[in-house]
Amino acid sequence: MPKTNALPLIEPPATTTAAVAPCCPPLTERPFTADEAEAAARMFKALGDPVRLRLFSAVASHEGGEACVCDISDVGVSQPTVSHHLKKLKEAGLLTSERRGTWVYYRVEPSALAAMGRLLAVAPAAA
Amino acid sequence: MPKTNALPLIEPPATTTAAVAPCCPPLTERPFTADEAEAAARMFKALGDPVRLRLFSAVASHEGGEACVCDISDVGVSQPTVSHHLKKLKEAGLLTSERRGTWVYYRVEPSALAAMGRLLAVAPAAA
Numbered sequence: 001m002p003k004t005n006a007l008p009l010i011e012p013p014a015t016t017t018a019a020v021a022p023c024c025p026p027l028t029e030r031p032f033t034a035d036e037a038e039a040a041a042r043m044f045k046a047l048g049d050p051v052r053l054r055l056f057s058a059v060a061s062h063e064g065g066e067a068c069v070c071d072i073s074d075v076g077v078s079q080p081t082v083s084h085h086l087k088k089l090k091e092a093g094l095l096t097s098e099r100r101g102t103w104v105y106y107r108v109e110p111s112a113l114a115a116m117g118r119l120l121a122v123a124p125a126a127a
Numbered sequence: 128m129p130k131t132n133a134l135p136l137i138e139p140p141a142t143t144t145a146a147v148a149p150c151c152p153p154l155t156e157r158p159f160t161a162d163e164a165e166a167a168a169r170m171f172k173a174l175g176d177p178v179r180l181r182l183f184s185a186v187a188s189h190e191g192g193e194a195c196v197c198d199i200s201d202v203g204v205s206q207p208t209v210s211h212h213l214k215k216l217k218e219a220g221l222l223t224s225e226r227r228g229t230w231v232y233y234r235v236e237p238s239a240l241a242a243m244g245r246l247l248a249v250a251p252a253a254a
Contacts, residue, residue: 027180028187028235034203037177037184045175050164053154053171057164060155076161108155110249117247120240 026121043116046092051077052085059095060108068103153248170243173219178204179212186222187235195230 023039024032032040047053058072073082086106089095094112098105150166151159159167174180185199200209213233216222221239224231 027184028240030184030188031199031201032181032184034177034181037180041175041177041180044171044180048168048172048175050161050168053164053168054159054161057154057156058158061157072158113155113247113249117244117249120244120247122237122240122244 023115024119027119028122040116040119042092043094043112046089046094049085051075051081052089055082055085056089056094056108059106060113066105066107068105070103072106150242151246154246155249167243167246169219170221170239173216173221176212178202178208179216182209182212183216183221183235186233187240193232193234195232197230199233 023043024036047056054075055072058075059067062071069079069082069086073079075082077085086095086097090097090106092112093109095106096109098107150170151163174183181202182199185202186194189198196206196209196213200206202209204212213222213224217224217233219239220236222233223236224233226232
């Protein structure tokens with residue numbers, strides 16, 4: 001029995017991801033608050049490493065929108081390093097993962113990509 | 128008299144900026160090469176710090192699209208730290224600067240913002 005009568009949250013069944021609050025207005029709209037900057041900088045920082053960026057684009061562009069480590073290890077670093085970077089991308093909310101059989105499959109979190117795109121949208125008034 | 132008959136390049140007169148090659152296809156389009164990842168990661172990394180992100184949004188959203196240090200120092204760090212972060216943003220090609228009288232004025236480099244927006248655009252095939 002649930003402890004409360006609150007409506008259940010709809011959650012993706014078998015995926016795991018860091019909790020990422022929707023963030024923020026376009027960078028050109030108004031000065032960011034400290035909290036907004038903290039949240040947005042986390043996402044940018046995750047992509048601020050060449051190897052992570054290659055892994056992210058390998059996942060993002062992979063057939064079906066998902067990839068296992070076996071598909072994307074061709075970036076010239078060791079498998080533990082690949083795993084480490086994928087973990088960082090997950091912690092930043094940019095990827096989700098799901099284990100199926102032997103492999104863990106990674107997928108881009110579309111809301112994170114949309115949030116970052118929104119940050120970089122040019123506000124009409126500032127264009 | 129001009130030294131050559133070549134058509135003059137149209138350049139903003141007194142601004143300085145790091146040379147930034149237009150980079151790259153959307154992250155969802157195909158896996159990035161090492162060079163593309165290097166170039167794009169530089170921009171993301173520059174925005175991957177909360178203070179830099181606040182300064183960037185302060186410049187980007189300031190009236191007239193430009194701001195001097197005197198306008199944007201309200202982020203809780205010392206003036207030398209502000210100057211250091213603005214320099215990093217310039218080196219990443221995200222801001223340009225121009226000295227006018229006592230103050231240096233900063234402006235967002237629109238091509239950099241557009242390049243980052245393009246990186247994060249969702250390719251139709253991968254959506």
